[in-house]
Amino acid sequence: MxxxxxxxxxxxxxxxxxxxxxxxxxxxxxxxxxxxxxxxxxxxxxxxxxxxxASKEELFAEILRKRDEVDRETLDAAHADERLSMMDGFVEVMRHNADVPGLVQLYARLSAEATEADHAARPFFTERFRLFRELSVESIREGQQDGTIRADLDAERIASLMLAAADGLQTQWLMDPTIDMAEHIEYLLTLLKPPAAA
Amino acid sequence: MxxxxxxxxxxxxxxxxxxxxxxxxxxxxxxxxxxxxxxxxxxxxxxxxxxxxASKEELFAEILRKRDEVDRETLDAAHADERLSMMDGFVEVMRHNADVPGLVQLYARLSAEATEADHAARPFFTERFRLFRELSVESIREGQQDGTIRADLDAERIASLMLAAADGLQTQWLMDPTIDMAEHIEYLLTLLKPPAAA
DNA sequence: GTCTATATCGCGATAGAC
DNA sequence: GTCTATCGCGATATAGAC
CATH class of the missing domain: 1.10.10.60 (Homeodomain-like)
Known part of the structure; x- marks a missing residue:
């Protein structure tokens, strides 16, 4: 500046x-x-x-990187609020996604194309997946500490499943917008609660 | 013939x-x-x-349709076996997927492209999603009847989450083949068991 | 039913002027 | 730093012969 x-x-x-x-x-x-x-x-x-x-693929990856920066603020804000967790921020991001179908589609299509070995956007996605899992595992472990998440769960597996569910729901939603992505993620989160908890 | x-x-x-x-x-x-x-x-x-x-898109959709026919037999066989459920067959299909990366990639990429409104393969995927949910809901309800799945769960939501997890895991696996898709689905299934059950 | 040949296309990328 | 112009690729789809 x-x-x-x-x-x-x-x-x-x-x-x-x-x-x-x-x-x-x-x-x-x-x-x-x-x-x-x-x-x-x-x-x-x-x-x-x-x-x-350098290329169209890199341009598109940069667009998603920028989008992630914005969304990251939502996650961090939720994490900073002691009444919430990163997962609440994550649900909020999913809810916001329903307002930007074009971006959701860009994400869905570029991530699929980036499965090609030499795709320029592939490093972006592998790093993104890694970071998402890292943040999720951290959040899940916190929930296990304070008793809001079942202590016997494998945080790593749950994190990968969370990521998979989020991405898969986006494709389903693009095909049929009556699907409520955020609500489904919230429902998945309730499955993680201890039997006793509300 | x-x-x-x-x-x-x-x-x-x-x-x-x-x-x-x-x-x-x-x-x-x-x-x-x-x-x-x-x-x-x-x-x-x-x-x-x-x-x-008629077009490349329809050809590719037909390839996936044929693949689904084969996989459907695995599902039906598991369903017919009284010691198993359709979900066991589903896990088996996911396990088999790890042997055919090219097909997994075709599925991932074509489903992403088919989110475009006028894509020729879109009807295939919407119908496929519908059928998967239908079979899953049926299987989940059966599990709830015989006590292997928590009775308080919403079968419809679980079915959509199952589908989303499966599809999302495939993209993750294409990016990093060390991810075990079938194991993750099995883990998700354990989350559905009643607290008492093994 | 199958082939050859081609229409046509759009796009990403690059060279080189300004 | 930005434009004009063009290359060159690879692809789908089609017309028409056999």
Whole structure:
């Protein structure tokens, strides 16, 4: 911001591109989101946009990275609130997802494409999965400490199942928007409670 | 089979194409599976193959449909065995999936692409999801009857979560094959047991 | 029913001017 | 830093011969 010269400008422009792309995709979905289309939205030519990102795949990965940064704040806020846990923030993020179908679709499609061995976005997803599991395990263990989650559960397995359920629900919801993603995650969370607890 | 004339021949050829395509994809994955490649495998030209299928998307959907037919037998066999339930068959199918990464990838990628409104494979997936939920709900209710599953659970929600977990685990596994898909599904199933049950 | 040949396409990427 | 122009790929789909 306060920095001078082309470097700072480049950073700022990247951010501007990402913000614009985020809006376009949220509105129009992944299918019609070519580099050209995104370039138009920010007032650049296609080549001009690709000056900032090595490839389309990396651009898309950066969009999701930026989205995750925003969502991460929701998670941290919930974690900081002593009446809540990271899992409450997670449910809130899922609830918010229902407002941005285009982004949900981008996530679903790019994560599927990134299963290809040489896909540029693959490192993004493997790291994302790792971090999600790490945060979840931490949150689950906290719940086990304070008695809100069954102590006998395997936090690692639950974390992977949580991630899987969230991703799978997004595809189901894209096919049939009457599915309530957040409610299903909440229901899964109730399965983790001790028999005695409310 | 016993039928005569061009119609029966066409049906047989379709089956031959699907079988060959199934093998090629299981071996090479989705990424390198163009219509041309699949045509080569069965000894047809690309145009020759498309004489039997309206489009690539429909061809791929048919491949998955055929795969589901095979897997369905595993489910039914488990259901018929009075010591088992459909869910046991489901775990077995997931275990088998680890042997056919190409098919898992085809499923993951095509289901993501089929979230596009006008995608030819979309009806296949919506129907598949519906059927999976139907069979799962039935199986869960049976488990609730005979006391192996908590009676207070919402079978519909569990069914959707089961489907979501299965699909999500496949993407995770494609990114990192050390994940044990079947084991995770089994673990999810244990969460459904009554507190008293073993 | 199957092939050859081609229409047509859109896109991502790159070269080079300004 | 941005544009114009174009390359070049790979693909699906189709027309029409045999």
């Amino acid at each position: 306060a920095r001078r010269g082309s470097y700072a400008k480049g950073i700022a422009k990247r951010e501007e591109i990402l913000s614009a792309a985020l809006e376009v995709i949220a509105r129009n979905g992944y299918g019609r989101a070519s580099v050209r289309e995104l370039a138009d939205a920010v007032g650049l030519s296609q080549a001009g946009l690709l000056h900032y990102f | 016993a039928r005569r004339g061009s119609y029966a021949k066409g049906i047989a050829k379709r089956e031959e194409i699907l079988s060959a395509a199934l093998e090629v994809i299981a071996r090479n994955g989705y990424g390198r599976a163009s219509v041309r490649e699949l045509a080569d495998a069965v000894g047809l030209s690309q145009a020759g193959l498309l004489h039997y299928f």
